[in-house]
Amino acid sequence: MLRLDYNNMMEAAVGSRGITEAELEALQGRFADAHTAMVSKRAAGKMDFRDLPRNQIAAAEEILDYVKETEARADMDVDAFVLLGIGGSALGPMAVQQAINNPYYNELSLEERGGHPKFYVADNVDPERLVYLFKTVDPKHCLFNVVSKSGSTSETMSQFMIIKELLERELGKEDTRKRIVCTTDQSNGNLIKIAREEGYKTFYIPAGVGGRFSQLCPVGLLPAAFCGIDILELLRGAAEMDDVCKRGNVRENPAYMYAALHYIAMGKGMNISVMMPYADSLKYISDWYAQLWAESLGKRYNTRGEEVFAGQTPVKALGVTDQHSQVQLYAEGPFDKLVVFLGVDEYREALTIPKSFGDVPSLGFLGGVTHNELINVERMATEYALQKAGRPSMTITLPKVDERGLGQLLYLFEAATAFAGELMGINAFDQPGVEEGKNAAYAYFGRPGYEEKKKELDARPAKSERYVI
C-alpha cells in the first residue's frame, strides 16, 4: 500500500508554521462530524464515486471484451484511439496513460504497444489541434470516444459534430457508426439520444458521478483499456484504498489526515498547495488532481448559504525538474504554501552513472550513483531544505507506479477531497461558478433562451484605449 508521511507538516519539524498535536486534538469533534456525514451521505447514495471500485467491475469486463473485439476487427484497422472530452473526461485518462505507459507511446510500433492503438486526447477547441492531429493520424483509421455526461459540452460536442461529418463524407454512415463510441449518461441528455438514433456503441457514466470523480468508471476505464492498462487492477487498488478510507479515526485514515492537514494549513494562511511528484510518470496526476481540488473546494457559499469564498489553489510541479524553477520561491518566498511530494520506492528502470570524471570535484561523486538514487536523494534533500526554511510538506510514497498503486492514489485523493469538503462545510460536488462564462458564450452565439444575457453583454462599457498598450 502507499503511505502518507506527514512528519514535516508538524511544528516539531518545521517550527511555527507547522501543525501542533493540540490543533489536531481540538478538531476531533469536527473530524467525527465530518466522518458521520461521509458515512451517511454514502449510505444515502450521495457519494456514488465511492462505490465505483466495486460496482464498475462488470462495466470493466464489458469494456475489455469490446476492446478485444474492436482490435481484432479486420474491417476497422484502428490505428489510434482519439478521446473527445474535456475536464475530468480528459485529465484522468491522460494521467493514467502517462503513469503506466512509455512516455513516447505514440512513437512506438504497434508491436511495441502490445497491439494497442495510439492514444490522443482532443480536449481543447483550439482550431490548430484537430487540424494538426489529422495531419498526423488518418481519421478513417481512428476510433473516436465522445465523452460527455450531459451531451451539451460545447467543446466536446462541436468536435464530435466536425468528426461525424468528416467521417460520413469519407466513409459513409455505416462505416462511421462503428468508429464512434460514446460515454455518457444512461438516460439523460443529447448524447445518449444521438447515440441511440445513430446506433453508436455506448458506455454509461453512473448518474451520481460527476466529471472530476469519474476516472474509475467508463470515462477512465475505456481509454485505459485501449492502451493496454489493467483496469481490473486499477479498480482493485482503489477498492483497497476504500477499505482504508472507511476508518473513522483520522490518524489511521490517510485521506482524512490529508484533508485535515490541508484544512488546518488553510486556516494558517496557506492558500496554495503544491503537488510535486518525483517521477515523470506521475506528472499528469498533478493536472488531474488540480481539477479535483480546485473545482471541488473553490466555493463562494457554504452549505448554509453563507458567503465564504473558500478554496485552496493547487499548483503543479515536478521533481527534480522544478527544483530548477520553483523551489527558490518555495524555500524563500511567502509562507503561503504547503508541498505534497509524491515519491516512488522502485522505478521500473535502472540507470547507473559511469565513473567518468573521478578527478572533477563537482562530477566525481556522481560516478557509480544510479539515477534511481539521485532522484530520491534530491527529493529527500528538497524536503530537508524546505523543512529547514520552516515550510511544511508531506510525502506520499508509492511502492511502485503500477495500476494497483495508481488506483490507490486516485481514490485517496478523491476521498480526501470529499472529506475536505465536509470539514470546510461546502458542497464538493457542484461547480456553479462556471455557469456565468458558459452563459455569456451561449448569449454571444445567439443560443435561444439567452436573450437577456445577450442584452447584458451588449450593454458592457467598451474597453478604454487608455488601458491598452
Place this chain on the structure above:
Amino acid sequence: MLRLDYNNMMEAAVGSRGITEAELEALQGRFADAHTAMVSKRAAGKMDFRDLPRNQIAAAEEILDYVKETEARADMDVDAFVLLGIGGSALGPMAVQQAINNPYYNELSLEERGGHPKFYVADNVDPERLVYLFKTVDPKHCLFNVVSKSGSTSETMSQFMIIKELLERELGKEDTRKRIVCTTDQSNGNLIKIAREEGYKTFYIPAGVGGRFSQLCPVGLLPAAFCGIDILELLRGAAEMDDVCKRGNVRENPAYMYAALHYIAMGKGMNISVMMPYADSLKYISDWYAQLWAESLGKRYNTRGEEVFAGQTPVKALGVTDQHSQVQLYAEGPFDKLVVFLGVDEYREALTIPKSFGDVPSLGFLGGVTHNELINVERMATEYALQKAGRPSMTITLPKVDERGLGQLLYLFEAATAFAGELMGINAFDQPGVEEGKNAAYAYFGRPGYEEKKKELDARPAKSERYVI
C-alpha cells in the same frame, strides 16, 4: 506588435479589488526610480539579457550554418536532437518548439518536418526517462546538446556522463565527438574544459546571462534552429519589444505596466498570478514563465538585506481546457489571484462546425461557428465572468503565434520580471534558496567538502512512525 489590455485590472471594471488611478499615480516616484535603475544597470553591464536580441545575431548565424552542415552530413544521419539541460535550459526550448511547430512534430515524417530531426528534451533524472527514450530513438543516430553554464549541474552532467560512455562504447571516441555539442560558459566551469579536451563543438552562454534569461542566446537558439524555427525572426521580435520596453513612462511601456500591476496586486493580497493562454501552442510559455517569475522574485531578503519573504506564485492554466478545471476556483474562491490571459487574433488553421443538429437546443447554435471564434468567445466570456465576480485580469494578445510575436512575448516577460524586481527592491537574478537542497544532496553522496553538511544530515531526528499512515 502584441498588445496589453489591462482594463479589467482597474477598479472601474472589477470593483474593490481592482487598481485605481490614484494608486498608479502614487507610485510614479517609485516607477521613475525603478526605471533609472533599469537604465543604469543595463549601462553598467548588469542586465546583459537585454542586449541579446542584438548581440546574438552573429551567434545565430553561426548556429544556422552549423545546423545546415550537420543536417547535410551523410556520416551523421541525425534522426533526433536531444537536449540535456534543466530549468531555463529546457523550459525555453520546449516553449518555443511547442509554440511554432506541429504539436505532434516527432510523429511526422522527416519530409513533413522540413528535413529537420526529431526533438527531445531530457531534463529530469527519472531513470525511466532516458531508458524509454532510447527504446524510442537510437542514441547512435542522435545529436546531444549538453547545456549547463557552470558545467556542474548534477542532473545534466550525469546524463552527459551516461550518454558519453554509451556512445563511446558503441561508436568509439571519434564518432562520439561529432554527436555532442555543448552550450556553456566561454571560460569557466567543467563543461567548457571537458568540451575542449574532447574536441566537442561548443556555443557560448554570455557571462552575464542566467539560465532563466537565456532563451535568446544559444541555449534557446540552437535547439530552435534544429527544429526549423526562424531564430533571426525570434531575435527581431525581441529587439522590437526592447525598443518599446525602453520607454520611461509606465503607461507606454507594457513590461513596466505588467510589473506595476502585479506589484500593486501583491500589495492587495494577490499572492497568486495565473497565466492562461488560449492556444495549445502557447501552453508551455506558462512553464517557462513560471520559472522566470517564481525564481526571480521569490526572495527572502531585499537588496538592503532585510527579510521580506517576497514573491508571487505563478500558476499555469490553459484556456479553454481549464475552464473545466480551474475557473470555478478563480471565480468563486479566495480573492488571492489575478489572471493573465494570452489571446491570439489569428490562428494558423481554421475549422468550422457543421450544421448537424439544428434542432437540438444545446447544439444547434454551434452550427456554422468556427473553432477560431469559439475559443476567442470563450476567452471573452471567461474574462467577463471573472470581471463580474470582481476578479482582476489582463489580456496580452498576439496578432499571430509566429517567431516574431514569440520573440516579443518572451522579451516582454523578461523585461517585466526585471522591472518587478526593481519595484520590489530584490535581486531578480540570483537563486540562493536552492543551495540548501543541492548541498544536502552533495553531502548525502559524500562529495568532498560537504562533510559538515553530512554530519548535519546524519543528526536529523528520525521520522516518527506516529506521523506515517
